Amino acid sequence: MDVDVFVAAHQAQWARLEQLLGRGRRLTGEEADELVSLYQRTSTHLSLIQSSAPDPMLVGRLTQLVARARAAITGARRASWRDAARFFTAGFPAAVYRSRRWWIPTAVLSIAVGVLLGWWIAGNPEAQSVIAAPDDLRRLTQPGGEYETYYSSHPAASFAAKVWTNNAQAAAMCLVLGAFLGLPVLWILFLNMANLGVGIGLMASAGRLDVFLGLILPHGLLELTAVFVAAGMGLRLGWTVIDPGPRTRRAALAEQGRAALGMAIGLALILFVSGLIEGFVTPSGLPTWARIAIGVAAEAAFLVYVYVLGGRAARAGDVGDVEEADQTATLPTAA
Template sequence: MIDIKVDPRLKSQRFRQEREADWRRLERLIGKVEKGSIADLSDEDLLAAPVLYRSALSALSVARATSLDRALIAYLETLCARAYFFVYGSRETLWGQLKGFFAGDWPAAVRGLWRETLVSAALMALGVMIAAWLVGHDPDWFYAFVPRELAGGRDPAATTEALAATLGGKDASGLTVFATFLFTHNAQVALLAFALGFALCVPTAGLVLYNGAMLGAFLALFASRGLGIELGGWLLIHGVTELFAVILAGAAGLRIGWAAAFPGERRRLDALAEAGRHAATVMGGVVVMLFLAGLLEGFGRQLITDTAARYGVAAATALMWGLYFYGPRRHG
């Protein structure tokens, strides 16, 4: 019996000739999408794309198994990689993704954390009440909650006139740098509250409680000098957005900590992964809120010095965030 050996190059050429038409068609479809958009394809092309992709994968598998020439294998590997992103990748533009995040993903994620948000808000309120009560009975408690360098002269040693002067506006020069500093500081606080959630909620809860205590110490000090209303306007023009952002960051941290402590019937890693994805969506929006709060604190609060106008801005932002996150929505 005569053993006839077939040249591997001939086998590769024949293999390619039998299937090359489908590969070329798939290349053309991918090229259309890469140069334009998915809308450039007909319904027939859209239906054919997954079939052509699976056919190319099958051809790649056969080429590898039968040791066809390396150039063909490399071509099929590249084609299949491009086709994968074409078939399974995101087909939305960056603008579409941003629109989807702000129109649906972020507010839905925040609503999904409503229990943790209530707990985080309650912790902050508890910190305010404890510190306000302690400072109201003994002003020296102020320094236990507010470091002297952070107080910036707004402490029990200051005169009433000096405290009142700090609530006025500043010169417009240098406000950009001031706003950037405040944004960076607030972002660090919020991100820390989120990150500490992995330690079973306790550090996150403590940080939110302490932030509330700092606020309560300031409120007690200024109220004791008859400046409580003025301080409220000074704080709330940016504080509605900023404090809500910190509360949401704390809520995100609490969700992760709860999943770590009580994973339920799921594996702990699976529970943490799910909680982490949910919390990360919330935190993406929290960064935006902190940026807006930084602008309000660095510009709006410094340029708007009328107390009534400050309360008006605070009320408007509270209404805006309330409707955005928790207002009725159309479905479908």
């Protein structure tokens, strides 16, 4: 393509589009129709330039012009309470539901790794000696030891905030780093399961596994589920880099990236609930069965939320993406 000839042929249309966009008054019906027609033509021109003769200055000029025209046609839209309600009742649970084929296997395999590692540590004194010295191990696992006092070592409110921040960061890292083919996500999962396995192994070797489970289950069920969901979404994002499916890789990554961003917001709220349980319920004086029952109820409520609201929204076609009107146009329409 001869760029100079192309510019000469269409310069008048671009200038007219800029003139319409620069009007300080409302357009007439005829002018509005002309604006839409010129927007469509200019979008096609931009697509042709990008694919045939990517001139950086011309691409930048037409991109800005198309963006201005699209904003003028669609109008600016502000986020509202309706958007927030739609996100929490449809978008977020639909994204979690649609990614269940990733996070459920991730959860099963991760828990299996943690349990097997704990079983190996519990029956292997050599491994325990590598983890810590005998006196340190007793300080960790004995009645009133560090495993038990950890949850009551700080005021409940500040402890819950600290836990929430740490877990939200871990979930966000899984979502963001998933674009690197998912490899960093696997490492984050392994570190989490290694910590769990060490706790299981050391407390089991001291004959106090029931105490450990009574401390970890109230908040751990919901907390680990949120981490597994984030990890599953991160792995799905990584796989999209490898296999985008029938869409272009750019379009597929854009959709998955927007869904991942929304999921980060939703999971932050879920982890906030988990942090409250860990800060106020886990160290409380409630009987063990009552604390575990609260954790099971929170986990069950989340799963019902995902499978009922999320399943319904997913079957209706919601993929957890932003509304179509807020998405960037991916296929210009020729006039």
